[in-house]
Amino acid sequence: MVFEGLAEKLQSTLQKLKGKGKVSEKDVTEAMREVKMALLEADVNFKVVKDFINKVKERAVGAEVLESLTPGQQIIKIVNEELTALMGTTQSKINFSSKPPTILMLVGLQGAGKTTMGGKLANMFKKQGKRPLLVACDIYRPAAIKQLQIVGGQVDVPVFTLGDKENPVKIANEGIKHALDHGNDFVIIDTAGRLHIDDDLMGELQNIKSNVKPHEILLVVDAMTGQDAVNVAEHFNEKLGIDGVILTKLDGDTRGGAALSVRAVTGKPIKFVGLGEKLNENSIEVFHPDRMASRILGMGDVLSLIEKA
Amino acid sequence: AKTKQGITGKVDELIKSYQKIDDDLFDELEEILITADIGVQTTMDIIDAIKDKVKSEKIKDPLAIKELLKEQLFEILNELSDDEKLKIEPSPAIILVVGVNGVGKTTSIGKIAHRLKGEGKKVLLAAGDTFRAAAIDQLQVWGKRAGVEVIHHQEGSDPAAVIYDAIQAARARNAEVLICDTAGRLHNKKNLMMELEKIFRVVEREYSNATREVLLVLDATTGQNAIQQAKIFNEAADITGLILTKLDGTAKGGVVIGISRELKVPVKFIGVGEQKEDLQEFDSKAFVNALFGQE
Numbered sequence: 319m320v321f322e323g324l325a326e327k328l329q330s331t332l333q334k335l336k337g338k339g340k341v342s343e344k345d346v347t348e349a350m351r352e353v354k355m356a357l358l359e360a361d362v363n364f365k366v367v368k369d370f371i372n373k374v375k376e377r378a379v380g381a382e383v384l385e386s387l388t389p390g391q392q393i394i395k396i397v398n399e400e401l402t403a404l405m406g407t408t409q410s411k412i413n414f415s416s417k418p419p420t421i422l423m424l425v426g427l428q429g430a431g432k433t434t435m436g437g438k439l440a441n442m443f444k445k446q447g448k449r450p451l452l453v454a455c456d457i458y459r460p461a462a463i464k465q466l467q468i469v470g471g472q473v474d475v476p477v478f479t480l481g482d483k484e485n486p487v488k489i490a491n492e493g494i495k496h497a498l499d500h501g502n503d504f505v506i507i508d509t510a511g512r513l514h515i516d517d518d519l520m521g522e523l524q525n526i527k528s529n530v531k532p533h534e535i536l537l538v539v540d541a542m543t544g545q546d547a548v549n550v551a552e553h554f555n556e557k558l559g560i561d562g563v564i565l566t567k568l569d570g571d572t573r574g575g576a577a578l579s580v581r582a583v584t585g586k587p588i589k590f591v592g593l594g595e596k597l598n599e600n601s602i603e604v605f606h607p608d609r610m611a612s613r614i615l616g617m618g619d620v621l622s623l624i625e626k627a
Numbered sequence: 628a629k630t631k632q633g634i635t636g637k638v639d640e641l642i643k644s645y646q647k648i649d650d651d652l653f654d655e656l657e658e659i660l661i662t663a664d665i666g667v668q669t670t671m672d673i674i675d676a677i678k679d680k681v682k683s684e685k686i687k688d689p690l691a692i693k694e695l696l697k698e699q700l701f702e703i704l705n706e707l708s709d710d711e712k713l714k715i716e717p718s719p720a721i722i723l724v725v726g727v728n729g730v731g732k733t734t735s736i737g738k739i740a741h742r743l744k745g746e747g748k749k750v751l752l753a754a755g756d757t758f759r760a761a762a763i764d765q766l767q768v769w770g771k772r773a774g775v776e777v778i779h780h781q782e783g784s785d786p787a788a789v790i791y792d793a794i795q796a797a798r799a800r801n802a803e804v805l806i807c808d809t810a811g812r813l814h815n816k817k818n819l820m821m822e823l824e825k826i827f828r829v830v831e832r833e834y835s836n837a838t839r840e841v842l843l844v845l846d847a848t849t850g851q852n853a854i855q856q857a858k859i860f861n862e863a864a865d866i867t868g869l870i871l872t873k874l875d876g877t878a879k880g881g882v883v884i885g886i887s888r889e890l891k892v893p894v895k896f897i898g899v900g901e902q903k904e905d906l907q908e909f910d911s912k913a914f915v916n917a918l919f920g921q922e
């Protein structure tokens with residue numbers, strides 16, 4: 319991905335500025351058009367892009383063009399810094415409860431990757447010395463419970479289920495009791511995929527929340543999601559008050575602009591990313607805002623070159 | 628019916644709020660198209676085409692914009708409308724269903740099986756996803772719901788071997804339609820795409836007389852990456868149609884406009900829910916009308 323797309327375009331747009339001391343408003347406007355296109359191509363939400371561009375414009379107009387940089391690189395640097403800042407400058411971790419068990423609930427649209435992520439998290443925290451329990455609250459999807467049981471088996475973590483005839487709120491409650499009785503200090507609740515506009519099923523999640531009081535409600539979002547990511551995130555956050563986001567399927571070739579959208583509308587940190595169908599440590603990572611920023615911009619190694627310049 | 632929310636009304640609202648056609652109007656139109664996931668390039672091209680018409684035909688009334696816009700979209704989708712029906716005649720027919728992870732392949736297969744069964748067809752399913760946890764069980768539940776038999780091996784076995792067996796079974800039982808599930812795979816994974824090619828070789832060799840449909844399932848929630856998915860799956864598998872799922876949500880699925888434009892592959896079905904009835908034949912006119920506000 320070296321020098322792909324945006325970086326190249328910005329360089330050529332701004333080539334003529336070489337030798338000037340400062341970046342003018344007109345230069346910036348021209349450059350921002352390219353940035354805007356790149357962000358939209360990467361599926362960042364239209365409104366989020368607009369706000370972002372305005373912010374960068376403000377900062378870039380009148381900026382000194384550093385001796386060592388071309389104006390194009392200077393603007394890339396600003397764009398990247400702002401983007402990284404928007405994405406959350408620091409890495410964030412799971413909040414463990416001082417009184418075990420720590421309860422984590424995974425929610426999201428259908429097929430986002432919740433059940434798989436449940437397996438990955440269980441595996442990761444088990445390796446860190448926790449004693450996780452997976453709780454099967456998806457009573458709707460065909461064979462969802464069986465799937466979680468297989469996933470649990472693969473990482474050698476127990477799975478609590480009451481079958482698919484009981485209410486998910488009851489299953490969650492009983493699951494927590496089971497964890498207390500069996501010394502599981504980390505509970506992961508797998509919920510059914512649902513639409514953010516499905517009031518009944520959103521109500522079910524609210525009920526689970528008020529019953530078991532999870533320490534972390536994490537919204538699982540497919541990295542390939544388009545413009546709709548903001549609607550989804552906004553609704554889930556409004557209805558549930560999410561604590562963070564997990565971005566899945568980043569092993570694909572999507573730019574992943576949804577990351578920026580979701581972050582911008584909820585203000586909640588992206589905590590982990592999923593990178594594959596397997597459950598091992600290689601297919602889950604802590605979120606790195608800076609890497610995500612350059613991925614969205616499609617700039618690969620350009621940034622490290624700029625840093626060295 | 629469910630695609631009707633959303634942009635419906637937005638274009639109307641926009642047009643009403645303008646006295647004349649100017650750049651601001653086009654900027655807002657651009658926003659509407661892009662937020663429907665139509666994509667930057669396609670959006671620009673559509674808007675340029677409208678601008679040209681406005682100029683050449685000296686159009687002054689903002690109200691005319693709506694019709695011009697629809698014209699553009701029909702032009703892209705309509706070329707394909709003859710192919711929108713599922714081709715399963717003459718029998719026997721085989722339908723291979725492919726796509727990236729979690730888009731709704733298995734569910735769509737269940738719904739198609741239910742529909743064809745209802746039409747009196749003899750249908751057989753093949754559990755070609757031997758990788759994902761409980762994928763076989765999931766298809767079996769759908770087989771039960773639709774009342775059709777499922778040919779399967781164990782988890783972890785060779786998918787091409789499952790398809791081979793299913794073809795023999797389809798022959799032996801005189802099944803009119805065999806629908807094959809496959810594991811979700813990201814298009815950028817070379818080895819997984821190769822595995823697909825192996826399945827296709829089996830079909831070519833063992834069932835070359837069968838009418839063939841290769842359906843790529845796309846999630847309407849997906850953004851511009853869907854174009855990449857369509858391109859690369861098409862290279863590996865000669866896609867004959869698309870299924871656009873999850874249109875019961877708030878995503879508009881506008882990315883199919885861009886895909887239709889580049890690949891000339893028709894949309895055959897849309898998914899509008901998780902139940903067996905939640906599958907509709909695609910109608911490009913209805914789709915565009917739904918997107919742009921004509922009840």
Ligand SMILES: Nc1nc2c(ncn2[C@@H]2O[C@H](COP(=O)(O)OP(=O)(O)OP(=O)(O)O)[C@@H](O)[C@H]2O)c(=O)[nH]1
Nearest residue numbers: 428429430431432433434511567592593594728729
């Ligand atoms: N390539 C890739 N595939 C993934 C990733 N995470 C999940 N998947 C796949 O995506 C599909 C859906 O994953 P699930 O874990 O079943 O998703 P879910 O959110 O639980 O789905 P529902 O319960 O139906 O809502 C499966 O094929 C998974 O193997 C990832 O990070 N990368």
Ligand SMILES: Nc1nc2c(ncn2[C@@H]2O[C@H](COP(=O)(O)OP(=O)(O)OP(=O)(O)O)[C@@H](O)[C@H]2O)c(=O)[nH]1
Nearest residue numbers: 428429728729730731732733734811873898899900
């Ligand atoms: N709301 C809605 N959900 C759907 C639709 N189609 C499928 N789903 C849901 O999406 C999730 C994934 O569907 P699957 O059929 O398992 O998808 P898949 O492509 O077979 O997934 P993998 O085999 O894991 O790659 C399930 O929870 C389905 O119930 C639809 O049209 N609308």
Ligand SMILES: [Mg+2]
Nearest residue numbers: 432433456462
């Ligand atoms: Mg699940």
Ligand SMILES: [Mg+2]
Nearest residue numbers: 732733756762
């Ligand atoms: Mg499947």
